[in-house]
Amino acid sequence: MSLADRILDLCRAKDVMVTCAESCTGGMVAAALTDVPGSSAALERGFVTYSNAAKIEMLGVSPQTLAAVGAVSEDVAIEMAEGALARSHAQVSVSITGIAGPGGSEHKPEGRVCFAVATPAGTSVETQEFGAPGRDAVRIAARDHALSLLLGAIDKLP
Template sequence: MTLAEKILQEAVAKGLTITTAESCTGGMVAAAITDIAGSSAIFERGFVTYSNLAKQDMLAVRMQTLESFGAVSEPVAQEMALGARNAAHADIAVAISGIAGPGGSEFKPEGRVCFATVTATDSFVETIEYGAPGRSEVRAAARDHALSLILKAIQAA
């Protein structure tokens, strides 16, 4: 059973809904979930907010947060998740913002990805440094990690 199939099974069993707010993964987490037949029972919508403007317009990420911390930061990921949860009226939201590469900087290196999950009673943020294995590898690893965070949030609910 894949992570997405397990998410669907456990979310249906608990009557929970899920939304995603994705930047560097460009909808890969939403695609993994909606690839599973029956996913409409738990997934109504997701947000691909690649630009800062999209993060502000669609998820109510504050300009002050973006200016203070940059798009690839835990505070922005947390605001993305909260905004997605509120906009989608979902029980669980996951957000991802990162630098898949190529590129990056001394302060924000390639392979840095920030994650957040938000539920009615809990929030969680973390940053993972994947290094520079390549754009597709970073994106796939971030997708899989986000799916594991969703599953953890479901199991904790």
């Protein structure tokens, strides 16, 4: 059984809806969930906010936060997840912002991806360093990690 199948089964069992705010994955988390028949019972909506303007307009990310720490940061991941939760009817949101590559810098290397999960009980955040295995591999690893975070957050809900 795939992660997406497990998420959808758990959402149905707990009567929970999820939303995702994606940047570097470009909708891959939402696509993984909607690949499963019956996903409309669990996926409330998804936001693909690739540009900073989209993060600001669609999710309410602060322009000051973006200017201070950049889009690939835990601060922005938190604001994305909390913004998605506030702008949806979901009970759980996951956000992803990172550098899939090619490229990156000394301070923000290729393969760095920040994730946040928001529920009414609070928000958690983490950064993963996937290295530089190539753009496709980073995006797939980020998708799978986000799905794992969603599953864990849903499991903790009452």
